[in-house]
Amino acid sequence: MGIDELTNRINYLYKKSKEEGLTGEEKAEQQELRQKYIDNVKRNFRAQLDTIKKV
Numbered sequence: 001m002g003i004d005e006l007t008n009r010i011n012y013l014y015k016k017s018k019e020e021g022l023t024g025e026e027k028a029e030q031q032e033l034r035q036k037y038i039d040n041v042k043r044n045f046r047a048q049l050d051t052i053k054k055v
Contacts, residue, residue, distance in 0.1 A: 006037055 001009075013030040016022060022030065 001036075003037075003040065004034060006040075010037060011031055 010030065010033050012035070013022060013026060016026070017030070
């Protein structure tokens with residue numbers, strides 16, 4: 001699942017949670033997707049930091 005698909009699904013589940021609520025399975029999926037997103041952001045940030053050279 002690409003980052004765009006991931007964010008679209010997270011946003012869909014958030015909107016659904018506000019409008020009608022989520023099932024237990026959807027809540028678990030939402031937590032899993034959010035964690036994947038956070039892990040991806042951390043990994044990308046770490047990669048950027050690793051490319052910085054001291055002057």
